[in-house]
Amino acid sequence: MEQGDEGRERLRRLRDEIKGRIDYRTFYLRYCRSANEQSSNARFQALCPIPSHNHSGRGNPSLSVDVQRGLFHCFSRDEGGDVFRFYELMHDVSFGRAINELACELGIRNTSKQLPLRFRAAPDAEAILQSETYEPLDAEQMQAICRVFLEVCDDEDQSEGINYLQRRGIDRKTIKRAGIAYFPRRAYRRVMRRMAQNFALDELQRSGLFNSREHLTFYRHRLLFPFRVENRVIYMQARTTAAGIEPRWHNLRGNVPALYNMDALVGLKSNSIVYLVEGFTDTLTLSAHGFPAVGLVGAGGLREEWLPQLARFQICLALDPDEAGRRAAQRYVEMFARRRAVAACIELPSDVNDFFRHRASAALEFALLTEMAIEKKV
Numbered sequence: 001m002e003q004g005d006e007g008r009e010r011l012r013r014l015r016d017e018i019k020g021r022i023d024y025r026t027f028y029l030r031y032c033r034s035a036n037e038q039s040s041n042a043r044f045q046a047l048c049p050i051p052s053h054n055h056s057g058r059g060n061p062s063l064s065v066d067v068q069r070g071l072f073h074c075f076s077r078d079e080g081g082d083v084f085r086f087y088e089l090m091h092d093v094s095f096g097r098a099i100n101e102l103a104c105e106l107g108i109r110n111t112s113k114q115l116p117l118r119f120r121a122a123p124d125a126e127a128i129l130q131s132e133t134y135e136p137l138d139a140e141q142m143q144a145i146c147r148v149f150l151e152v153c154d155d156e157d158q159s160e161g162i163n164y165l166q167r168r169g170i171d172r173k174t175i176k177r178a179g180i181a182y183f184p185r186r187a188y189r190r191v192m193r194r195m196a197q198n199f200a201l202d203e204l205q206r207s208g209l210f211n212s213r214e215h216l217t218f219y220r221h222r223l224l225f226p227f228r229v230e231n232r233v234i235y236m237q238a239r240t241t242a243a244g245i246e247p248r249w250h251n252l253r254g255n256v257p258a259l260y261n262m263d264a265l266v267g268l269k270s271n272s273i274v275y276l277v278e279g280f281t282d283t284l285t286l287s288a289h290g291f292p293a294v295g296l297v298g299a300g301g302l303r304e305e306w307l308p309q310l311a312r313f314q315i316c317l318a319l320d321p322d323e324a325g326r327r328a329a330q331r332y333v334e335m336f337a338r339r340r341a342v343a344a345c346i347e348l349p350s351d352v353n354d355f356f357r358h359r360a361s362a363a364l365e366f367a368l369l370t371e372m373a374i375e376k377k378v
């Protein structure tokens with residue numbers, strides 16, 4: 001244990017060092033997927049993610065973040081503070097632990113003690129450092145790393161991953177078709193070793209698969225969803241299957257390069273209906289029921305340059321029935337309209353996965369809702 005004064009002094013020093021290096025905007029955005037960034041540069045609003053506030057997730061954004069000063073305030077619970085307070089609330093940890101963990105993420109050396117594995121495995125926080133840059137891998141190297149990583153993971157016991165997806169109504173055939181892979185926590189070191197045998201450390205680090213501490217960063221996130229384009233895996237995102245872990249997603253470096261599940265559209269006839277939904281689970285839920293679907297990462301993620309690939313289909317949006325989803329749907333209808341394309345919108349009482357899990361006749365109802373939405377547009 002540390003002596004009182006000395007310990008406090010060390011925390012003060014670390015706190016100041018963190019404040020000097022952290023990028024507030026990126027830090028808060030990690031936790032606020034629904035952020036409305038357009039509002040202004042100095043501030044943004046988002047749905048408040050603080051677990052103890054128990055927000056429904058459906059109302060108006062109640063969290064306001066001042067990205068210049070690094071302060072947050074939740075209007076609905078009248079609680080606010082700085083990044084350390086926010087970290088305490090998000091992870092339910094003490095002030096001291098918040099400081100130590102943030103320092104560790106930012107690569108600030110703070111103790112001589114060996115850190116627990118979950119810290120050594122934590123992704124580098126270059127992204128939340130102000131000045132750090134790295135040279136991205138070229139597409140071919142990235143694809144090779146993705147391919148081998150999936151193969152290595154696939155050699156491990158898949159059952160926890162498969163169970164997790166099956167509990168959400170996604171069947172084995174769909175899981176296999178989507179190329180999803182998993183590895184259990186106990187296989188972590190073996191998976192890490194095999195990747196280190198196959199690639200140079202520098203490549204692994206530049207891809208984001210390994211961190212600067214030479215550890216595999218996919219430690220809490222071990223259910224892997226590959227993005228395949230023309231039969232090649234070009235990117236990966238991974239989900240945690242445990243409850244209460246934030247952030248729930250971890251991915252390789254770089255921006256999401258495509259819609260999820262694009263390869264499913266390859267053999268599809270022109271003019272077929274294609275659903276545009278939020279996230280992997282909704283995409284795979286529709287796939288499992290025979291509805292061709294592609295997925296966005298987050299409601300706001302559609303990029304203009306992806307629209308031409310969808311031009312030969314009838315697009316039907318089925319985003320989440322929340323504020324972010326509705327706003328995004330409206331924006332996308334306009335984006336399609338500018339290209340003289342018509343996008344229909346289905347609004348379900350819940351997200352797609354919930355809808356299919358809780359209604360026996362969901363597929364039939366969904367087909368009818370589609371028909372109605374398309375008729376309304378024509």
Ligand SMILES: [Zn+2]
Binds near residue numbers: 048050053
């Ligand atoms: Zn709140």
